Amino acid sequence: MSADRAPRFRRGVATGAGVAVGATAYLLTLLNYGADLTRTAMGIGYASNFFDLQARAFMDGRLSVPPGSLGIEGFVIDGREYMYFPPFPALLRMPVLFTTDEFDGRLTLLSMALAFVLMAVMTSRLVWLVRDLMNVQHPQAQREVTRLEAVSMGLLIALVTGGTTLTFDAADPWAYHEVYAWSIPLVIGSMYWMLRVLQRPDRVNIGWLGGFAVATILTRTTGGWAVCLVTVCIGLWLLSGRVGTGPRRTGWWVIAAGLGALAVGIAYNWAKFRHPYLFPLEDQVWTSLNERRQEALDVNGGTITGPQFFTTSFTAYFRPDGIRFVDYFPWVTLPAAPPVGIDGAFVDQSYRTGSVTAFMPWLLLLTVAAVPLLFRPGVDAARRWLRAPLVAGVLVTAGVMAYGYLANRYTSEFVPALVLGAAVSTAALNHWLALRPRLFAGALVPLTAIVITSIGAQMLVGFTEAAYTARGPALQRYVALQDRFTPGGQADLITASEGLPSGGTTDDLIVRGDCDAVYLNTGDTSQPWIPVEHRSIVWNITISSDTPPTDVRLGRIETDEPGYLWLTTDTRGRARFVLETDELVSTGYWFDVLPPGEARLGVRDNSDLGYAQVSSTPGGFLGFLRSFDYDESWVGSSVDIIPLPQSERRLAKAGISVDLERGLDPSVCGTVGR
Numbered sequence: 001m002s003a004d005r006a007p008r009f010r011r012g013v014a015t016g017a018g019v020a021v022g023a024t025a026y027l028l029t030l031l032n033y034g035a036d037l038t039r040t041a042m043g044i045g046y047a048s049n050f051f052d053l054q055a056r057a058f059m060d061g062r063l064s065v066p067p068g069s070l071g072i073e074g075f076v077i078d079g080r081e082y083m084y085f086p087p088f089p090a091l092l093r094m095p096v097l098f099t100t101d102e103f104d105g106r107l108t109l110l111s112m113a114l115a116f117v118l119m120a121v122m123t124s125r126l127v128w129l130v131r132d133l134m135n136v137q138h139p140q141a142q143r144e145v146t147r148l149e150a151v152s153m154g155l156l157i158a159l160v161t162g163g164t165t166l167t168f169d170a171a172d173p174w175a176y177h178e179v180y181a182w183s184i185p186l187v188i189g190s191m192y193w194m195l196r197v198l199q200r201p202d203r204v205n206i207g208w209l210g211g212f213a214v215a216t217i218l219t220r221t222t223g224g225w226a227v228c229l230v231t232v233c234i235g236l237w238l239l240s241g242r243v244g245t246g247p248r249r250t251g252w253w254v255i256a257a258g259l260g261a262l263a264v265g266i267a268y269n270w271a272k273f274r275h276p277y278l279f280p281l282e283d284q285v286w287t288s289l290n291e292r293r294q295e296a297l298d299v300n301g302g303t304i305t306g307p308q309f310f311t312t313s314f315t316a317y318f319r320p321d322g323i324r325f326v327d328y329f330p331w332v333t334l335p336a337a338p339p340v341g342i343d344g345a346f347v348d349q350s351y352r353t354g355s356v357t358a359f360m361p362w363l364l365l366l367t368v369a370a371v372p373l374l375f376r377p378g379v380d381a382a383r384r385w386l387r388a389p390l391v392a393g394v395l396v397t398a399g400v401m402a403y404g405y406l407a408n409r410y411t412s413e414f415v416p417a418l419v420l421g422a423a424v425s426t427a428a429l430n431h432w433l434a435l436r437p438r439l440f441a442g443a444l445v446p447l448t449a450i451v452i453t454s455i456g457a458q459m460l461v462g463f464t465e466a467a468y469t470a471r472g473p474a475l476q477r478y479v480a481l482q483d484r485f486t487p488g489g490q491a492d493l494i495t496a497s498e499g500l501p502s503g504g505t506t507d508d509l510i511v512r513g514d515c516d517a518v519y520l521n522t523g524d525t526s527q528p529w530i531p532v533e534h535r536s537i538v539w540n541i542t543i544s545s546d547t548p549p550t551d552v553r554l555g556r557i558e559t560d561e562p563g564y565l566w567l568t569t570d571t572r573g574r575a576r577f578v579l580e581t582d583e584l585v586s587t588g589y590w591f592d593v594l595p596p597g598e599a600r601l602g603v604r605d606n607s608d609l610g611y612a613q614v615s616s617t618p619g620g621f622l623g624f625l626r627s628f629d630y631d632e633s634w635v636g637s638s639v640d641i642i643p644l645p646q647s648e649r650r651l652a653k654a655g656i657s658v659d660l661e662r663g664l665d666p667s668v669c670g671t672v673g674r
Contacts, residue, residue, distance in 0.1 A: 006145075010146075010149075014145075029171050030109060032474060042608070043606070043609045049105030053069050089178055131427040131430075134382070136380060165354075165408070166180065169412055179220050218264065222400075226395035231254060238254055239251030309404045317400070328489025328493065338352050350405075352522075359457055362447075362450045371421075394417050497511070509532075515666060516534070520532055525635065540600055542656065554567055555643050558629075558641070560631075565580075566580065576588045586622055602615055603641055
């Protein structure tokens with residue numbers, strides 16, 4: 001291979017290897033180690049269909065979506081319901097939705113996979129561009145890429161594509177995480193084109209920067225505003241003539257690109273909410289249901305945004321102990337408890353949250369080191385250019401730092417700044433180590449360990465997140481793997497109970513009765529206990545052909561307003577089952593009572609749906625009933641379906657007998673802790 005081709009070849013190999021590692025981590029997490037390309041975060045598909053609904057609304061010429069389709073996330077204004085997410089992921093779906101409705105509500109995973117492609121492309125281009133700019137004073141070093149440097153850059157690309165919160169986000173294919181899957185690579189792409197504009201402010205580069213700015217602000221408002229404002233500042237910098245890479249008048253084009261993108265974002269938000277960037281939380285369905293949200297708005301003057309939340313957010317997102325190691329699978333988890341308000345801050349919602357310091361330590365350390373490298377006096381022009389995208393990356397985080405809502409996914413906001421900062425310091429470190437090849441080779445060993453550890457940590461917490469959100473078979477697999485890999489550690493978590501779970505600590509498992517149910521403690525206050533599985537309930541019923549019209553109450557559903565399961569007979573020798581809840585009354589089909597007059601009614605919990613399925617033989621499907629109830633603060637808890645005692649005398653008089661059958665042992669309960 002010629003001397004000229006070797007550096008390009010090494011760049012290509014380093015990039016390909018790094019992206020391959022990152023893609024493996026991301027896609028395995030996205031698919032939850034399966035092969036379902038239309039997987040949704042929850043079995044019922046909630047929040048995985050939001051952008052499909054918005055796209056369909058656009059196709060009908062509307063901004064509003066069908067009433068009630070967004071559930072608690074809808075904003076009801078003047079009788080119309082709106083989604084607060086900007087529409088870029090919805091626009092991407094429209095070519096598919098124009099041709100078929102078969103994939104409605106099932107495109108989120110594919111969208112997030114496509115977003116990773118953009119992440120891989122723009123991240124790779126950015127880190128290599130930063131590398132070249134950091135070496136601009138050393139033409140020979142800028143041109144040559146040694147084997148050791150190629151390994152170092154490949155490890156960096158693997159880390160930034162597979163070892164950040166985006167891999168955790170991939171665990172849940174729904175709107176909350178899809179916006180980050182797109183907004184982060186779009187911000188990184190904007191940062192790349194900022195540097196290209198500063199290098200050469202021609203129409204092509206300015207056009208790309210403007211396009212990325214528009215896409216960013218139509219994906220996540222806070223990131224979009226940061227990109228647009230810094231783009232305008234770059235335009236002003238060009239106008240000042242202090243950049244010196246092109247005609248000063250090109251600054252007007254850059255300013256126009258930034259202001260134009262900002263105008264698009266403002267116009268869209270204004271059309272829905274009559275505000276440049278905020279949305280009216282008082283009009284959200286969730287606000288009408290949740291007392292905590294109502295109190296938070298009242299305490300914070302009608303908003304949950306403000307500087308009073310900075311200390312709380314900073315502590316949550318940068319605490320050194322923002323990670324938890326345990327002696328049972330998955331070994332690495334988020335902190336055991338959600339963050340709490342500091343200095344009197346009254347937060348709206350708070351979930352278990354890992355910190356940037358603990359989960360992305362090497363990237364954070366490199367970013368901190370990049371600040372003096374770029375901002376010390378007397379640096380060259382190329383390093384001054386690098387200040388602009390770094391400032392943009394930091395500004396992206398302003399929204400979550402002043403937001404009274406804490407969740408692990410919000411640490412995604414820090415990724416663009418970490419990518420740029422890490423690229424700067426890695427380039428500087430590689431240049432210094434190039435003169436010390438033995439030290440360079442030795443340093444790659446711990447660096448490899450850091451990359452593997454960071455990627456593994458994100459994959460493990462992502463696997464837990466997918467199980468907790470999806471429940472059903474995914475959660476059962478999670479608990480079964482815990483038993484397989486660390487049976488001793490899991491045994492210490494298990495306690496027995498005769499009633500519904502209460503109290504407990506994070507990761508606890510409760511086995512109810514004789515394997516009647518298994519529950520897991522999530523550690524989150526919004527829903528501390530979730531069901532792993534329940535034993536089915538089956539009623540065996542015998543009905544005489546001459547049974548008079550009668551109603552038999554078979555079971556009670558222990559929700560806030562109790563519901564009931566009924567057997568009803570009529571004067572024509574027929575029977576049917578009825579499901580009565582506070583939400584509806586579902587009546588089964590009438591069936592003729594034929595000898596020997598046997599019927600079965602079964603209730604099987606589908607915890608991945610959050611409902612139990614009720615069906616009978618004969619009669620067929622009867623309906624669903626909620627297996628969770630919520631209190632006035634919208635804290636979820638499991639509910640019981642209680643078979644009711646029967647008066648044998650009354651049943652005998654009616655010619656009916658009822659026997660309760662023990663359902664099959666739940667699969668997980670039969671193995672855990674034994």
